[in-house]
Amino acid sequence: MSKSSIHVPELNLHGIRVWLSGAIPEPEGETPDTQAVLEAWQGSELECGILGFVQEFASLVMKFGGQIIHGSHPSFTPILLECARRHFRTEHESPLTLCVSDYWPEEDAGERERWRQVARVTVVRRAGTDDDRDASLALLRESMAQDCNAFVAIGGRWWSAVPGRAGVPKEFELAKKQKVPSFVLGGFGGVSQTYVTENPRWLDGLENGLSEEQNQQLSINTNFVLTAGKIVSQLHLLNKRSGDSNTLGASG
Amino acid sequence: MDFGLRLFYAPHNRIVAQEIVDAIEGDYPELPVTASQLDDSTSQPYDASALVLLFDRDFEGDPARVDWLTKFDSSRTTTPLLPVALDLSRGGPPDPIAKLKSRFWPTDRDEILISIAACMGLALRPGTNKVFVSYRAVDGTRSAELVEQALTGHGFVAWRDESKTIYDAPNLALGTDVQKEIEENLSTASAMVLLDTPRAGESSWVRLEVEAAVGKMIPILPIVLHDESCDTQVCRFRTLQSLHRRAVVESTYEAEQLVLPAAELDDIVKLVERYLQSVYRNRVLHLRELERFLHSKNWSFDRNQHLPHLHSGRVQQATHALSLLACCSFEEQVFAPRVRAFVDGMSQLAKLKQMFNCNYYLYPGQTLRDQDLLEIMQKEVPELIEASAEVVSYNEAVARISAVSGGFGV
Numbered sequence: 001m002s003k004s005s006i007h008v009p010e011l012n013l014h015g016i017r018v019w020l021s022g023a024i025p026e027p028e029g030e031t032p033d034t035q036a037v038l039e040a041w042q043g044s045e046l047e048c049g050i051l052g053f054v055q056e057f058a059s060l061v062m063k064f065g066g067q068i069i070h071g072s073h074p075s076f077t078p079i080l081l082e083c084a085r086r087h088f089r090t091e092h093e094s095p096l097t098l099c100v101s102d103y104w105p106e107e108d109a110g111e112r113e114r115w116r117q118v119a120r121v122t123v124v125r126r127a128g129t130d131d132d133r134d135a136s137l138a139l140l141r142e143s144m145a146q147d148c149n150a151f152v153a154i155g156g157r158w159w160s161a162v163p164g165r166a167g168v169p170k171e172f173e174l175a176k177k178q179k180v181p182s183f184v185l186g187g188f189g190g191v192s193q194t195y196v197t198e199n200p201r202w203l204d205g206l207e208n209g210l211s212e213e214q215n216q217q218l219s220i221n222t223n224f225v226l227t228a229g230k231i232v233s234q235l236h237l238l239n240k241r242s243g244d245s246n247t248l249g250a251s252g
Numbered sequence: 253m254d255f256g257l258r259l260f261y262a263p264h265n266r267i268v269a270q271e272i273v274d275a276i277e278g279d280y281p282e283l284p285v286t287a288s289q290l291d292d293s294t295s296q297p298y299d300a301s302a303l304v305l306l307f308d309r310d311f312e313g314d315p316a317r318v319d320w321l322t323k324f325d326s327s328r329t330t331t332p333l334l335p336v337a338l339d340l341s342r343g344g345p346p347d348p349i350a351k352l353k354s355r356f357w358p359t360d361r362d363e364i365l366i367s368i369a370a371c372m373g374l375a376l377r378p379g380t381n382k383v384f385v386s387y388r389a390v391d392g393t394r395s396a397e398l399v400e401q402a403l404t405g406h407g408f409v410a411w412r413d414e415s416k417t418i419y420d421a422p423n424l425a426l427g428t429d430v431q432k433e434i435e436e437n438l439s440t441a442s443a444m445v446l447l448d449t450p451r452a453g454e455s456s457w458v459r460l461e462v463e464a465a466v467g468k469m470i471p472i473l474p475i476v477l478h479d480e481s482c483d484t485q486v487c488r489f490r491t492l493q494s495l496h497r498r499a500v501v502e503s504t505y506e507a508e509q510l511v512l513p514a515a516e517l518d519d520i521v522k523l524v525e526r527y528l529q530s531v532y533r534n535r536v537l538h539l540r541e542l543e544r545f546l547h548s549k550n551w552s553f554d555r556n557q558h559l560p561h562l563h564s565g566r567v568q569q570a571t572h573a574l575s576l577l578a579c580c581s582f583e584e585q586v587f588a589p590r591v592r593a594f595v596d597g598m599s600q601l602a603k604l605k606q607m608f609n610c611n612y613y614l615y616p617g618q619t620l621r622d623q624d625l626l627e628i629m630q631k632e633v634p635e636l637i638e639a640s641a642e643v644v645s646y647n648e649a650v651a652r653i654s655a656v657s658g659g660f661g662v
Contacts, residue, residue, distance in 0.1 A: 024494035034499040059619040082467030229650025
């Protein structure tokens with residue numbers, strides 16, 4: 001295939017390990033009987049946007065040599081596994097790391113074994129007591145924060161019934177502590193949106209090389225194709241610029 | 253099969269046919285529509301993603317047309333057919349397709365337009381237009397039959413995909429061969445209606461099938477069935493639990509089968525159509541956003557003046573101008589006939605002395621590996637290898653163009 005590499009070169013994301021944080025937010029209303037869903041049809045733009053982004057972003061990162069790290073949310077995991085299957089390199093160099101806490105048992109026998117066919121699976125030990133769900137989650141998040149050198153958040157559950165449980169803000173704070181380039185996508189709803197609209201200081205510590213205005217634009221973008229492409233291009237440029245700095249892929 | 257809609261009409265209905273085409277093009281400007289007169293013997297029913305047949309009370313009076321329609325219906329295989337009645341006095345469609353539900357023009361204008369876009373949503377995955385109805389036999393067979401009948405009656409090709417009983421046990425580890433079988437089944441699915449009955453959630457087969465379908469981004473619409481003793485609102489499959497697109501239907505048990513009420517079936521089909529319409533609409537947006545994005549980078553990017561199905565782009569950079577030709581496909585995967593048409597388009601434009609630095613076939617959906625793309629080209633469109641062209645996903649194009657344009661931009 002003839003390449004036009006002089007003009008529009010391919011990208012290099014080797015060494016970049018992106019922690020992908022988020023989930024599809026829970027529906028606001030319940031009782032979705034058929035007639036009610038039809039009458040109040042809003043399409044499925046929200047989940048199409050979030051899941052579409054996950055697929056497009058992950059496959060692009062993987063294609064150009066980067067890796068995705070994710071905390072095994074059920075709505076994202078099958079998509080990430082399919083991306084990893086398509087972009088699988090070698091047994092020792094999977095483009096996907098799925099982290100799980102052994103607080104949660106496998107939903108299906110052999111589930112993690114199936115994941116291991118294409119992904120690296122990191123099982124993080126649960127916190128001491130049997131019912132310490134949140135402490136086990138904190139350990140899981142610490143592990144992902146240690147492993148990543150870039151961070152992207154999209155969607156995320158509000159957990160309105162359990163104050164303080166929403167994961168995206170906690171994970172973003174951990175990423176900021178690591179001083180890794182971070183991108184928070186508020187245009188696709190969920191707690192990411194709440195975070196950028198209600199927290200005036202959300203821009204602090206993003207370290208992603210974009211101006212405040214560019215980050216504001218990114219945080220309201222609702223098109224997942226453009227969003228995925230733009231973040232990947234920025235990761236490529238950061239990677240290129242970083243050289244031997246310790247923030248991105250160059251650190252390995 | 254060519255991506256687009258084909259509408260058939262009798263010569264005396266030419267004006268109303270044009271009115272319908274205008275309505276379709278008004279709502280879906282990117283949708284290629286071909287209108288063919290019924291008496292045109294060269295009409296081929298196969299080369300479209302969906303077929304619309306306009307009929308009136310005179311249709312059955314012409315035996316030649318009835319004969320044509322019989323052959324037409326049997327040859328359309330998996331292509332959806334939407335019969336549209338032009339006068340209210342004519343109830344159902346003509347005999348050969350009497351099993352199909354017809355809509356009336358203009359009374360059902362909105363419904364017709366949604367159905368058409370739904371067919372396009374199905375056709376985004378090339379090669380098949382099947383709607384899979386996934387269910388577990390032990391409590392879902394009867395409802396699956398009803399949904400299959402309802403979808404078929406609306407012109408779709410539905411396929412019941414029953415879970416294998418031997419894999420119904422919960423917590424049964426499924427081997428690689430089973431995974432392969434499920435993947436193979438799904439390779440022909442353009443959309444899936446999941447009948448989420450209480451026993452379906454226990455089946456390892458259905459669970460794995462759902463996960464595989466989610467991974468492949470096959471549009472899935474879960475219908476959660478429950479009886480009056482259990483008013484669950486939540487999908488029983490963890491992967492789908494957070495989805496907003498789902499319907500919960502109270503049903504009744506008949507001999508261990510949880511049976512959907514007949515009154516719900518039409519609405520379930522409407523729900524499938526609404527969902528598929530939004531799948532199509534979202535896809536079309538990608539092209540518009542791509543155009544906007546390139547314009548924001550000071551590129552020109554518009555339909556080619558000679559071949560409007562292709563886009564010509566141009567940007568003036570510091571040292572040189574970059575001009576590109578792009579074929580912007582809507583289809584999920586790299587679709588060889590479209591790539592071949594693109595190569596032909598390049599040759600035609602070359603003859604007109606229109607030359608481009610770069611030629612891109614742009615495809616939406618998951619970005620493929622270079623190696624896989626090369627294999628597709630070698631196997632299906634070897635001429636592309638000789639042509640100066642690249643096959644690139646939409647988001648890869650955005651990423652690479654952003655990078656070469658000096659970064660993010662707003």
